[in-house]
Amino acid sequence: MPAPDANLTLATVDPEWAWAPFEPDADHPWTPALAAHLLRRAGFGATWTELQQAVADGPEETAGRLMVDGYHATESFNPQFDELEPASPGSGTAVSAWWLRRMIETPDPFGERMTLFWHASLAIRADRVGDPGLLAGRVRSLRGLARSTFVDVLEEQLKDPAVLQALGEGENRRARPNTELARAFLEDFALGPESVTQDEVREAARAMTGWFVVRGRLRFIEREHDDGDKQLFDEAGPLDRVGVVRSVLFHPAMTRWLARRLFQAFVSDVDEPPALLTDPLANACLQGGATLLVWRILQSNLFYSPLALQQRMKSPVELVVGLARSLEGILPTEPLAQDLANLGQDLANPPTLRGWPGGRAWITDATMAARLNLLHELLQPDGRYKGRLDPARTMERHGRSPSDDPVGFFTELLGLPAEPDLAGGATSPREVVARLVARPEFQLA
Amino acid sequence: MNRPHRHRWQPLLLAGLFAAPLGIQLACRASEPGEQLRRSVPAAAVVCLEILQPQALLDPLLSEDFAARVEALPLWPELVENPKFQELRAGIGMFQVSLATDWRTALRELTGGGALFAAAPGDRTVLLTDSLNPDLLKRVHELAVNIARGEAEKRGEPDVVRSDEQDGLARWTFNGVESHVVSGSRLVAANDSEVLEHVLAAARGPKSETLAGDAGYAAARTALGDPAAMLFLNLRVLRHAPGFLEGLEESGGNPLAALLIGGLPDSLKSADWLAAGLYVAKGRLSAQVKVGPGENPVAPPLPLGDMDTLLPDPRLPGEIAALRLNRDLHSFYSAKDDLFPARTSGLIFFENMMGIFFSGRNLTDEIMAAPQPEVSFVVARQDFADDAPAPEPQLPGFALVLRLRDPEAFRPVLEEAWQKALGLINFTRGQKAEPGLILDRPRHGGIAITTSHFSTVGLTEAEQGNIRFNFQPTLAMPGEFAILSSSESVARRLVDSLTGHGGTKPISAAGSHTRLTLHGGAIRDLLRLNFDAMVRNNMIEEGHTREEAEMAINLLLAVAGQVNRAEFGLGGGKQPPSASLTLDFAGAGE
Structure with a gap:
């Protein structure tokens, strides 16, 4: 890895260098801080064991374990968890609560990270879906698609009753095509608004007519389908919903749209990514889909450079799930789902079809105070969170006495930069962690 | 200092x-x-x-x-x-x-x-x-x-x-x-x-x-008799504590809450003291709460009638709880504009809906005057037929029992309103493409009852446990009574209870206008029935592992197993307010 210029910015960095594989050397060694960075971005946060393993294995093997081995680890975990999670949860909050619980416990944090990525990129609201069971089914479906190609994911959106229900399937008739569904699919899910015209929205709506949700299931009513000729991008003819997906398949905006979102999710959401950097990713996307793109990002010089390190704001979910995973505690997730909603991330009800604004929007004076309050509450020995996060136990679990340098232990575990007096003189593990998570750096992913 | x-x-x-x-x-x-x-x-x-x-x-x-x-x-x-x-x-x-x-x-x-x-x-x-x-x-x-x-x-x-x-x-x-x-x-x-x-x-x-x-303390001691322990609150002083009167105002400002607690907040505003006595006998723990009236009442008592009779305990098989009240709904509702000048949106909605269901009849004089003041609300285990869907969780059924002043005249009015309500439910569910209720008029105990159940046509296996199958809205009107129930099986058992025995006339309640009875055994059965659902809830509410959650629910079952019966009573009306609580423990007297 050549020494990056200290004055580099996303706009001036050389794309070839940026996306070249990161190879640690004497000048740029593989450190616990870099390992924590990888585990935080690709999952939510690391346990002490995972962190030590990553430090020993290096970046490539660690990324491989996250992206491949994690998937195999869910073969026994997910069915057991599915059995526990009610098939018909009573509310959107219950859906969120069970999902948060899974994020904290899963042996496949990358899979849940990608599920959350898709949920935030193809966002529908529980209060528009109506039936919480449909939303729970949608999250399960996205989990199954976590490592799929973008085209597969898009195709499934038009088969998901939750999506149609949330986007006005009742109007999906030949005489009155549902432009809300078509606009959401083209502008918000697939291509971005600047690449779609009103005519194209209308044509796509015509192609998707005839599909309804009846008692939670998709139903095709042929007489309500407009089987006339349509023109959508490069596709022409009596297109149906499959034709709509086919029409966006080779649209150059689709890969650019995905590349930009993945860049913001995994590299930096502080500044708008320049096309110079995202175009190479978009080209790669054509060759293998989202997972390959993520793999390339996680292996890149850019990912381990100052242009990416601590250049993302943690969303409230990342903030809390990461802390819980690192401290190996299970939280009461029903109150947690409500507290996260108060912080602006109601998991069941994203504010727009493109999810949460993210980036700097997460941090305002009010939300910063609320985030610190929540972290403080999570670390209390009692109260709403019942003292389930117990830093002393975390240390003991890894053979450390609570008095054995808790500041050093938790600074490394939480991936914070080592600085003098980082914990403000605190000595007990609980106080140390409370001080560390109150630092501005902990708000950054 | x-x-x-x-x-x-x-x-x-x-x-x-x-x-x-x-x-x-x-x-x-x-x-x-x-x-x-x-x-x-x-x-x-x-x-x-x-x-x-x-x-x-x-x-x-x-x-x-x-x-x-x-x-x-x-x-x-x-x-x-x-x-x-x-x-x-x-x-x-x-x-x-x-x-x-x-x-x-x-x-x-x-x-x-x-x-x-x-x-x-x-x-x-x-x-x-x-x-x-x-x-x-x-x-x-x-x-x-x-x-x-x-x-x-x-x-x-x-x-x-x-x-x-x-x-x-x-x-x-x-x-x-x-x-x-x-x-x-x-x-x-x-x-x-x-x-x-x-x-x-x-x-x-x-x-x-x-x-x-202190005269107040002495009066409280006298009023409570010979308790093993006594709690005394000096309301003359406590009344000046920040938030005390505001809290009472708040609880009394909700019409439904005011109706349920029978004007207790207004009594407390002017009372000098409140005292609770605890009594211990073999296998029984009981408490009495008394309020010492002040000399200058700050508000007239709620217009709730004489409040000295109740319907007898229904004692249904599978009864979990019974709340028996004496409330003159007509008097109460007649005074609603004075009692609650700022009408809540809930009250306006209620009046609008009643206007639809009862075809524009005068709500105060024709509807609220129809029942006698003795009212019961019953919660009981419901039975599910072997070939019917089994919802999860299985909720208990509940029923409102009214005693009608003029049963012959009011039965058809209530029947029409009930069927309109079911029609409205079906209409709104149909708008959302959700399955509706199918009405039936079977006979039970010599009378026709109007029952309904959710359609099972095209039901998938995943939908078998849907919570909606807990509800089979049912109306039954045996004799002078009207039963409005969420469950057909509970309504049928109530018909049996009200027609099969002679003890259905109101009984003297000795100054008690509210009596809540809980049955520990039936609560335990309900908890056992919903054990898995409660374990799941506990996991996400408390952050427990499955094993910890099972232990917590088992503890709840064990604690519930200690009490056979609990009865809570409120008295007052024209008398000073009073309350009582009696707990009968399992194995008492053995």
């Missing part, structure tokens, strides 16, 4: 726990139990808890039977393994050896003369206890002094125990904040030295300025 660290109660608790009784030799001698303790408490106290019959309370708690019940709890093995519990057990062992007595005997002797805890405005609290064994109290205090000094030494801190003598009494403090004296058989422990001086001065001063001379 600043009182630093007033919240540091550990030393006081130490004194209170192991040295319950106190003995200041007071000049005053009184014949009534506990009077010497009350003689030391200034009349300005707002909250007083007095243990009048310590043995009556301790006997069941210290019995072998109670110990066996506690040890049978699912949590017990885990508790025994808990290091803090083991520490406590070792501490008790050490005390037993040091004092040459067992802890049960020590507790009985240390608290046997009675105890009184009082709190006054400004965070002032005092605990007084009388011991049956002054020598034991003295030794316990010496032990506590030694422990406090030893703990300070262990922490490398200077000796924190201080004492000084005034008027022949040694004042002690374990932390420089709390203050206590031990004299003869009595311990007086206050949360600071100034409070202690007040208490000691009160004991020397005129009786009229203490609790022993």
